[in-house]
Amino acid sequence: MGQKDSVGTPANHRASVQKLRTRRHAQVLIIGGGINGVGTFRDLALQGVDVALVERGDYCQGASGASSHMIHGGIRYLENGEFRLVQESVVERNRLLRIAPHYVKPLQTTIPIFSTFSGVLAAPMRFLTHKQGKHTERGAFLIKLGLSMYDFFSRDGGTVPRHQFRGRKRALAELPRLHPGIKYAATYFDASVHNPERLTLDVLQDGEKAGGVDSHLARASNYVSFVSQGTSSKDARAAALGAADGTGTTVQLRDELTGEVFDFTADVIVNTTGAWVDLTNEAMGAASSFMGGTKGSHIVLDHPELLAACNGREIFFEHTDGRIVLIYPMGDRVLVGTTDVDADMAEDAVCTEAEIDYFFDLIGHVFPDIQVDRGQIVYTFSGVRPLPKHDATQPGFVSRDYRIERRAAPGGAVLSLVGGKWTTFRALAEHLSNDVLAELGMERKVSTAKLAIGGGAGFPDSEDGVQRWIKAHMSAGRDAARVTGLLTRYGTRAEEVIRFLDGAPARQPDRLLHSTRELSTRELEFMAANEQVGHLVDVLIRRTSLAFRGLVTGELLNEVADILSGPLGWDAARRAMEISHAQEVLLRFHGVRVHSLVA
Numbered sequence: 250m251g252q253k254d255s256v257g258t259p260a261n262h263r264a265s266v267q268k269l270r271t272r273r274h275a276q277v278l279i280i281g282g283g284i285n286g287v288g289t290f291r292d293l294a295l296q297g298v299d300v301a302l303v304e305r306g307d308y309c310q311g312a313s314g315a316s317s318h319m320i321h322g323g324i325r326y327l328e329n330g331e332f333r334l335v336q337e338s339v340v341e342r343n344r345l346l347r348i349a350p351h352y353v354k355p356l357q358t359t360i361p362i363f364s365t366f367s368g369v370l371a372a373p374m375r376f377l378t379h380k381q382g383k384h385t386e387r388g389a390f391l392i393k394l395g396l397s398m399y400d401f402f403s404r405d406g407g408t409v410p411r412h413q414f415r416g417r418k419r420a421l422a423e424l425p426r427l428h429p430g431i432k433y434a435a436t437y438f439d440a441s442v443h444n445p446e447r448l449t450l451d452v453l454q455d456g457e458k459a460g461g462v463d464s465h466l467a468r469a470s471n472y473v474s475f476v477s478q479g480t481s482s483k484d485a486r487a488a489a490l491g492a493a494d495g496t497g498t499t500v501q502l503r504d505e506l507t508g509e510v511f512d513f514t515a516d517v518i519v520n521t522t523g524a525w526v527d528l529t530n531e532a533m534g535a536a537s538s539f540m541g542g543t544k545g546s547h548i549v550l551d552h553p554e555l556l557a558a559c560n561g562r563e564i565f566f567e568h569t570d571g572r573i574v575l576i577y578p579m580g581d582r583v584l585v586g587t588t589d590v591d592a593d594m595a596e597d598a599v600c601t602e603a604e605i606d607y608f609f610d611l612i613g614h615v616f617p618d619i620q621v622d623r624g625q626i627v628y629t630f631s632g633v634r635p636l637p638k639h640d641a642t643q644p645g646f647v648s649r650d651y652r653i654e655r656r657a658a659p660g661g662a663v664l665s666l667v668g669g670k671w672t673t674f675r676a677l678a679e680h681l682s683n684d685v686l687a688e689l690g691m692e693r694k695v696s697t698a699k700l701a702i703g704g705g706a707g708f709p710d711s712e713d714g715v716q717r718w719i720k721a722h723m724s725a726g727r728d729a730a731r732v733t734g735l736l737t738r739y740g741t742r743a744e745e746v747i748r749f750l751d752g753a754p755a756r757q758p759d760r761l762l763h764s765t766r767e768l769s770t771r772e773l774e775f776m777a778a779n780e781q782v783g784h785l786v787d788v789l790i791r792r793t794s795l796a797f798r799g800l801v802t803g804e805l806l807n808e809v810a811d812i813l814s815g816p817l818g819w820d821a822a823r824r825a826m827e828i829s830h831a832q833e834v835l836l837r838f839h840g841v842r843v844h845s846l847v848a
């Protein structure tokens with residue numbers, strides 16, 4: 250069990266902040282703990298760079314945690330002429346299937362098609378102007394052309410089958426609930442990531458381990474925000490280093506759980522705050538106008554009939570307004586998305602009633618005899634895509650590619666990441682790291698192209714192998730279902746978790762929670778000790794998928810808060826606050842109302 254620190258904040262959080270305060274200088278400071286910031290952190294740590302990362306909320310809390318859970322080549326980007334991005338994306342998709350097999354899985358995808366030659370004349374205009382104009386549906390000819398190009402880009406190092414076309418009769422035999430008016434169905438493979446938050450955490454922990462046993466050269470903390478930039482200060486850096494030479498860019502950081510503010514210096518600052526890049530630069534005293542993010546929302550349904558209709562496939566199609574949308578089975582739930590509207594950064598990104606109506610309408614477009622109502626929604630989420638400023642270009646045509654903007658700063662340089670997508674995070678991190686290394690006058694030592702991520706190392710490469718792994722890790726108190734859950738959540742890092750579970754003292758043995766059989770008391774203690782849990786809601790949304798699947802109850806809130814109180818040093822008041830905070834976040838941002846129990 251952990252101990253309570255003097256201000257009542259989680260002891261593991263205090264430890265991560267203390268590493269920043271003890272050595273208040275780094276060669277590189279990364280601001281922003283989404284997948285691109287964390288990926289860059291890992292890459293730089295592997296090169297032996299003294300790197301620090303801060304995230305004002307929890308890791309993967311922003312746009313990285315609000316994705317469509319797809320690792321894909323971006324077939325629709327072909328229409329924008331973004332051939333480089335498509336090629337990089339399919340290469341990275343294939344690569345992630347190999348280096349992160351515990352979280353990234355092949356995804357069979359079907360496109361229902363209602364016409365043959367429609368859109369042939371409109372497509373060149375969309376390609377040239379990046380505007381929809383008068384909507385004309387994309388027909389089989391265009392989709393066949395696009396999928397053939399997609400297969401071409403996937404040919405090198407690919408492990409997924411090529412696309413297939415089906416006529417109406419055969420398509421309806423495979424997916425009988427599809428709209429009877431379809432003419433064709435095209436099926437191809439991309440990939441999915443059901444646990445993007447945990448994949449981000451794996452990448453982060455790889456970076457910390459690369460920095461040394463005590464992470465002296467690679468240290469990261471969530472719930473630490475960038476406040477402002479000071480001036481270059483030789484004295485400030487000297488104080489931080491205990492040395493008498495050198496300069497650097499001085500910034501102020503704030504511990505969001507205690508309110509404490511402290512100075513930190515770095516030779517290079519990397520701004521990976523996504524849609525907030527301009528606001529972060531403004532706080533540095535160098536306003537920019539790089540970003541023009543769009544909001545994307547999703548809903549999660551508990552709908553067995555719709556789940557069965559998908560038959561294990563993602564249904565990926567063009568809605569009546571030309572927007573590319575999806576219906577995506579995930580375990581025993583169905584994910585439906587996504588919208589693409591200009592975002593107001595002054596407002597919270599939440600799924601609106603109008604967007605829910607839009608989702609119900611798109612479901613009816615391809616599954617007309619399946620009824621959906623709001624009572625079947627178990628979770629909603631929304632995020633702001635970190636897209637470049639796009640002026641008159643319609644949101645759906647804004648580039649998903651990325652670029653890096655550099656500016657000189659007092660005592661160093663600032664690199665701002667504009668754009669970026671989940672699928673290409675590894676390649677993007679490599680590119681960004683190479684720019685940082687050039688600033689530092691260093692050379693790359695290690696490539697991450699073939700380096701397994703976290704629990705993907707040694708992950709079984711077949712279903713038989715998975716079953717053997719599960720059987721080998723069962724015990725008298727741990728059945729197959731429990732081991733399967735651990736392997737799904739951690740990959741092969743589950744071995745470390747299992748050793749921790751088995752190390753429980755005899756007087757306080759590990760036990761499953763009363764409110765869910767997916768967690769145990771000892772596993773929660775492991776998360777508290779090793780995964781920088783700052784709030785109760787972190788466990789519900791980002792360390793597990795309980796909230797996503799609509800499984801949070803008042804009993805669960807109270808039980809998890811009770812167990813975390815010991816290792817995280819929460820007294821009765823803090824415990825009550827954490828329950829209230831979790832209820833507020835779930836309702837305000839995810840449309841989930843959870844009634845608390847009397848403690």
